[in-house]
Amino acid sequence: MISHYIKSLKNQFNSDIIMNWNNIHKSILVLVLAFGIQLLWIFWKLWIINTPSIWPWVNLPLIHTQIYINSISAFFFIGLVCICYKFQKKHWAHLFFPHLVISIFTLMFISDGFLVGIYSPATIFAFVSISGIGIILFNRKFIYIHLFNAFSIAIILMYCTYKNLVPYAPIFSQTLLEHDPQKNLFWVLSMAYFIIPILIACLVLCEVLLSQWRHRESLIQILSQTDPLTNLYNRRSFNEKLSLIQNTRTQYAIILIDIDHFKMINDDFGHHIGDEALKAVAQLLSTLVRSSDIVARYGGEEFIIAMPETSLTIAREVAERCRLAIQNQTLETLTQKKINLTASFGVATSEDETQINKIIHHADQALYRAKAYGRNQVHFHGEINHG
Incomplete structure (x- = not known):
């Protein structure tokens, strides 16, 4: 049973899933990931609300507001998935939806990064990991445009936080931020909480894509060595x-x-x-x-x-x-x-x-x-x- 499951999983990895997806299906994948990130936020904030000992370390009114925002965002992303699926055969959808989805995902990411700290470990790690996956999944020129926009906004936010024009990591309390957050167990666990799921998702996607590339390379090598009609060596x-x-x-x-x-x-x-x-x-x-x-x-x-x-x-x-x-x-x-x-x-x-x-x-x-x-x-x- 286990060997059969492993063989079936290997066949899935070697198949053309994801690599041969069109931009609509890749956009749906991005929306599903965005939905998963919203769920992470909701679970984290519900845990905080139900753990009074943590309240001194967070901006509790903002936590309550953000739960509603995250819940609405989660339903919004599911709605976009349905819309993408409904219009997946339309030519205009393949031109419009990828830009819309990536733009929304970028704004969501910048917003979330601002909440936990625009140059916090979680934000920087997520930026690097998600950028790499985006470049692999989509056309590079297409992604570079959105990366440039995201990086520009991030630079502006960094400058504004440096000049105290906007608060840094507003979801955490000033008490936590002013007393070495790196030594605060809640802050450290929060960073790990956001980093680990992104790490796992990126590793799984990278492994799937790399497995498919290796499989394709082996097929190309076989095709270059064989006669297509007889399957003998050429x-x-x-x-x-x-x-x-x-x-x-x-x-x-x-x-x-x-x-x-x-x-x-x-x-x-x-x-x-x-x-x-x-x-x-x-x-x-x-x-x-x-x-x-x-x-x-x-x-x-x-x-x-x-x-x-x-x-x-x-x-x-x-x-x-x-x-x-x-x-x-x-x-x-x-x-x-x-x-x-x-x-x-x-x-x-x-x-x-x-x-x-x-x-x-x-x-x-x-x-x-x-x-x-x-x-x-x-x-x-x-x-x-x-x-």
């Missing part, structure tokens, strides 16, 4: 892996395969059937080789197999096994007509040559002879004739 990745085999200085074999009369299949039955033939041969080759062998689509109707630590005898056996399997493979066309596939094989080993290009060239020469002698045959480098 020519470039095959050459890279063959170079690694060459560096081990062990004997290896190369098998070149060409589907017989492939152009005729395309011309007579269409490229769709030709694609089906390529996929069928690719599937057969993948299942018939060893786990250490490398199978790739080498171009058009050609395939190639690299077999590390392999003698000519073993390569001959594998090639013949693959030839027979392809010979027994049939395809059904749209007109219910059956097509019998065959392929020609050319085999060469590194026993007589050290250069990769020459070994592949030897295999290609053997393949040419197999086709010249009637196709559906396996030929080896060094043979005079097939017999």
Whole structure:
């Protein structure tokens, strides 16, 4: 049960949730976070109201007023979520709502930061964390505009508090602020109360986004290495892996395969059937080789197999096994007509040559002879004739 839950959670993390969301859905996420912040404020203030021993450290009339404001704000954010959801398919909504939501969230954040202290640990930490998440979620230029506005307002408030034009951290009492708040347990716990949920939310979002990016990178890497039709290695990745085999200085074999009369299949039955033939041969080759062998689509109707630590005898056996399997493979066309596939094989080993290009060239020469002698045959480098 636990392993199933962990696997399901991992699949969710690796899926395209959040990263592929449009701006409306991301705006809804921001509104949900804003709603959660309002709940944090409400719980904190209710705790204060029900704990008389804390009253000397706070501005109690402001606490009572703020509970109503936070409650109204929470319902307001839920209402915006419903509006965003209702108009999510409208083009204008994708242009308008993200700016509206981010602007409201910025004003809420500045207001909350002013209440607890514009340069308090909670405000600074929240500013850095939320800014980072915003830049990850939305277009950077879009976020930078709102960050500039928020930073400008914060600078103005800092200046005003420095000049005593506005009170600093008005939600706390002057008694607390004038007597080293860092040494006051209530103040310290309040900072931690606001920091920890933001930290957890940011860490979860970052982990989800990073997991999706890693998953995408791995998919991109796989796509760059594979042929999209057959899911085999492409020519470039095959050459890279063959170079690694060459560096081990062990004997290896190369098998070149060409589907017989492939152009005729395309011309007579269409490229769709030709694609089906390529996929069928690719599937057969993948299942018939060893786990250490490398199978790739080498171009058009050609395939190639690299077999590390392999003698000519073993390569001959594998090639013949693959030839027979392809010979027994049939395809059904749209007109219910059956097509019998065959392929020609050319085999060469590194026993007589050290250069990769020459070994592949030897295999290609053997393949040419197999086709010249009637196709559906396996030929080896060094043979005079097939017999």
